[in-house]
Amino acid sequence: MSLPRIAVDAMGGDEGVRVMVEGAALARRRHDRFKFLLVGDEERIKSALDAHPNLRAASEILHSTDVVAGDEKPTQALRRAKTTSMGMAINAVKQGDAGAAVSAGNTGALMAMSKLALRTMPGIDRPALSAIMPTLGDNDVVMLDLGANTECDARNLVQFAIMGAAYARIITGRDNPRVRLLNIGSEDNKGTEDLQLASAQLKEAAASLAMSFDGYVEADKINRGEVDVVVTDGFSGNIALKGIEGTARFVADLLRRSFASSLRSKFGFLVSRPATELLKHHLDPNNHNGAVFLGLNGVVVKSHGSASAIGVANAVAVTARLLENDLTKRIAADLDRLGGSHLGRTAKAAE
Structure with a gap:
């Protein structure tokens, strides 16, 4: 079966070419039917590929030395969409030269x-920005929107849920994911009002769609494993995401400080190390x-700018x-199944 290739912005992210190429190489070991279009400085990419012959054999290079800066405004980046590695990777999807694009670069520019x-x-x-987060259950949770749209009406929320x-x-792998x-x-x-209207529309529409919908979820239940999809506006979603990430870092730092506080604590760390390593793995953003x-x-995926090669590999695998x-x-x-009948109303229209 011939699958569309993946365009990788090799210049994006904190470490650029080396990590992006290594991550793509790791991902190809899991998805060896895919081919890649590596976009960026040809000389640097070729040098990085020397260590990854498996990827080199499945890749083409699209040369570009123009890079979108991490602090560059989206409006500025748009003017160079035809010359930057990020813009050229996205354009490859538009032109049908790739089925998807992956970048670890500037999020605002990538969205624009x-x-x-x-x-x-x-x-x-x-469009909405969606990410996967770990839970205490046997499932990861999908959450959207995480910052693309700061204000959303009921119509947007219903579309996000779908x-x-x-x-x-x-x-x-769930046939009827639990949506809240x-x-x-x-x-x-x-x-x-928009949340209440969206809830009413989703309850009515759920029978026509492959989902289970039963109202709301509070922020402290997001990672309990009781829900598969959390839907919200980009303002609330971004705050919730950063709160979860900050709490995870706080717990990890607190444990580290506690274990280093005395000789007895250090001994306790050695005893509990398997459990703490499991916790570290579960909370590591590279794994999600x-x-x-x-x-x-078209499919566009954003990798963390600070992602390791393993993190990039997971983004490419997604x-x-x-x-x-x-x-x-x-x-x-x-x-099409919904027929648009539940997608046309907003809170203002319902008044």
Whole structure:
């Protein structure tokens, strides 16, 4: 079976070419049917490929020395979309030269370039940024939006739920992922008018879609393993995500400080080291790397800028799974199944 190749912005991220190429090489060991288009400085990429003959044999290089800076404004980056490694990787998807693009570069620029080049799918008003997070259950949780749209109405939230459920079916393997709206309480009368309207629409539509919807989830339940998809606006989602990440770092640093506080504590660390290593692995963002821009006419995945080669490999692996399972067609099929009847109302329209 011939699969579309993955365009990798080799210049993005904190460490650039070396880590991006090494990550792609690791990912190809798991998805050896895929080929790659490595976009960036040809000389540096060729040098990095010397250590990875398995990737070199499956890759082409698209030369570019122009890089989007980490602090560059999206409007500035858009002017150089045709010459930067990030813009050229996205354009490869637009032109059909690649099925998906992966970048560890500037998030705002990546979103702006992706929206301009690929446009949103029919039936989707705004793309959403979605990521995977660990839980205490046997499932990871998909969360969206995480910052692409700071203000969302009920229509946007319903669309996010449809996209998130399609994504979760691929990632979690659940036929009917459990979808919830993030809210300040679980009662039906809690939250804004848009949240309440979105909840009513999703309850009505869930029978037509492959999802289980039962209202709201509070922020302290996101990682309990009781839900597969958490839907919210980008403002609340970004705050919740950073709060979760900050708490994870706080717990890890607190444990480290406690174990170093005395000789007795150091001995306790040696005894409990297998458990602490498991905790470290579970909380390591590299093991859950790869945020997806859902709702575009093409797959674009954002890797953490500080990701290690293992993190980049996981982002590329996520991309490969989405291509193998044709995420865009799945979302389109769900939108068609719903027929748009539940996608047209907002809180203002309902008044």
